Amino acid sequence: MGLRERNAERTRDHVIDVALELFFSQGYEQTTMEQIAERADVGSTTLYRYFPTKDLLLLTQFAAFDWGQALRERPADEPLGRSLALILQSTLESTSSRPETGRLRALIDQVPVARARLWDIATQSRGGLESALADRTGRPADDVAVTMTARMMYQIYEVAFDQWWAGDHSASAVDGLNRLLGSLNQGELILPSPLENATTSRRQE
Template sequence: MGLREMKAARTRQQIADVAVTAFIEQGYDETTMEQIAEAAEIGTSTLYRYFPSKELLLLEPFGEVLDFGRFLRARPDDEPVAEALAGALLDLADAYADPSKRIAEIRRIVDASAVPRARLWDVFLASRADFEAALAERMHLAPTDHSVQMTAGITLDVFARVDERWKGDHRKDYRDLIREALASLPTTTIILPTLPR
């Protein structure tokens, strides 16, 4: 990464941090883009160049912590696929529950706001597509292969179910919840839809 890119990344992070603090302290709807620009000590046009909308500012931290593909690609190349998937979920859990990311606080705001909640689904779908591509590489199959998509779907469903439990009680350790969910899979009865003969 060159000096210009590093400076842009720092500026982007500074803006996102300032915005999230403002959203938490004074409310999402009550915070204006002009207030964020002023607090970040940048011009409004610079703010809009980095973040064209307020909901993208709010969702910025999710782009990093929901980067399933990045977590899977970071696993050792020689690790069996099943173990790599579990490891990726546990690594994601560490990032997701990192207090400095303030995901719990941001999630409460997102859940109470229709537009950010809808846009979070877009972030999730983009992340899923990249995750399927990373998984396909490990499985030596096409991303559109049914085996890849079903494996990705089950893995992401584990995350979604843990997230629902954690959302109800942020005192629970996210990593422990992932471990519990993974440990229960071998004894879980999964009934696949079957066409009649």
């Protein structure tokens, strides 16, 4: 990474820190982009170049997750299940180790536009993971095994994080993840059974 890129990254990180400090202290809706630019000592043009909308400042931690790229960077001969577990571990370690994660999560829950944007981010990221899974397994991207694996990855992460966050935070989030993965791999997940002679019928009037 060159000097310009390092300076840009430092500026970006500084702006995020300032924005979160303002969001936590005075509220998301009450904080303006102009206030953030002034407190961070950057021009408005610079701020909007890094973050076109205010909600991206709130969601930058989650927007950084690129599980598709992470999977492509794993060794090709590594068992796929291990690759996915290590990706989950890395993500959970990153989020649970940040002191602002809890307050950030609570704040996002209070901001409808941020929740909607987070859904869009997750959908886009899941598409990248599906593409990487398809390449890794030789299956089509819309294969049911590929789509269900990608969706389960996000559900596993969400459950592991929620269980850790609901506790006293003294326990390791990764230990909780490992227990969850152990339960799933031991067949404790109950799936709906295939229907016999399933048909679609319309109620007779």
